[in-house]
Amino acid sequence: MEAPDYSSYIQALDPEIAAKFRSQFGERDTELADMVPLKSPLVVYVESSTLCNLECRFCPQHISPQQMSRQHMAESVFAAMLSGLKSLPAKPKLIRFCGTGESLLNHQFPDFVRQIVDNETAERYELITNGILLGEDRNLPLAELLDRVIVSVNGLNEEHYRDVTLRKVNTDRLLLGLERFRDVTSRKSKIHIKAHNNIVPNVRAFKQFVEIYNGVADELYVENLVNLWPELESDLGQKTGHRFTHGDLNAVKACPQIFKSLQVNSDGSVVPCCIDWQAKNTVGHVCDTSLQDIWLGKELAQLQKRHLSGERFDFSPCKDCTMNEYGETDNLDHKLDVIAASIS
Helix, strand or coil: CCCCCHHHHHHCCCHHHHCCECCCCCCCCCCHHHCCCCCCCCEEEECCECCCCCCCCCCHHHHCHHHCCCCECCHHHHHHHHHHHHHCCCCCCEEEECCCCCHHHCCCHHHHHHHHHHCCCCCEEEEEECCCCCCCHHHCCHHHHCCEEEEECCCCCHHHHHHHHCCCCCHHHHHHHHHHHHCCCCCCCEEEEEEECCCCCCHHHHHHHHHHHHHHCCEEEEECCCCCCCCCCCCCCCCCCCCCCCCCCCCCCCCCHHHCEEEECCCCEEECCCCCCCCCCCCEECCCCCHHHHHCCHHHHHHHHHHHCCCHHHCCCHHHCCHHHHHCCCCCHHHHHHHHHHCC
C-alpha cells in the first residue's frame, strides 16, 4: 500500500491548524553519536501496567496474549525505581510513561507521576495513552504534572474502533473526556493526538480526523502503522515509509536505543529498549540493582558490544526488530569504532 501524501493534505488546511501538525520527535542540538557513552540514559520508559482496555490487532495484547504478563506496577517496585531515578548523576531528558499496557488502568498512576515530578527526576515527562480514561476525575491532575500527553486514536467512529481494537468504544464519550482534560484550568500538558494511516487512508478521512480532534489538540499527526514488535506481524502493518517522517527508512547496523534509553517494566525488570516486549534483553531489576549500576553494568555493555561488532542480526529480539528502520532517526553507524573504544 502506498502512503497518502499527507503533506499536501496539511498544506491545504487553514495555516493555524496546519501549524499543529508535528511528529512526536523533538530536535536535539547534538547528535547521539557525539554524546555516547552517556553518564545516564537520555530517556527512561516506565510501564506502570501491562493490562489494557483495548486489544489492538497490531499489538502483542492481541497477537500473542498468552505471552503477556498481567499486572500493575506494585508500590514496592515503584519505590525502588524512584530511588534509582533520584540517584542518577545526570537527569534524563525525558521520562515517558508507556509500555504494552494502558498506564491509566493503574489507579496509583497519578500518584506515581506526582512523586516522579515532585522529585524533579527528569527534564520532561510524557504519557502515551489511548485516552479512554484520561477524563476521569482521578486522572485530571496529570494535566498539571505532565509536559505532554500523546493520545493514540484508533478510530474515527465506533465501527473503526471495533475493527482495529476489537472493543466497543464510545467515541463521543472519548471526546468528552479529552475536552475535560483540555479544560483543566492549570493545565500545562500539551495534548498530542495521533492517528494511523489505516484509519486515515485518504483525504476525506483526514479531514474528518482534523474536524473531530482539532478542538482538543495542541498537536496533531498521522503516522504510518508498521510492524515494530519483534517476532510479531499484524495484517494492519504497512511498509509505507518511516513511521514518523514518512520518508526513507533509517537503516542501521547498531541500535541507537540501547545507547540512550532504559525501560522499567511493570514487574521491575529493566530492558534497554521499549520494543523488547518479551524482555529477552533484561539487564537488571530495580529491586536488586540501582538504575545507575544497571546503566553501567556488564549486561548492557555486552549487548552494546554485540551491536557495535556487527552482531545485531544474529540474535533475538534484535534480529527481528524494525524499530530503528521505521521509528528512529538517530544513527551511530559512522562512529561505531570510536564508540566501541570508549566502552569498557
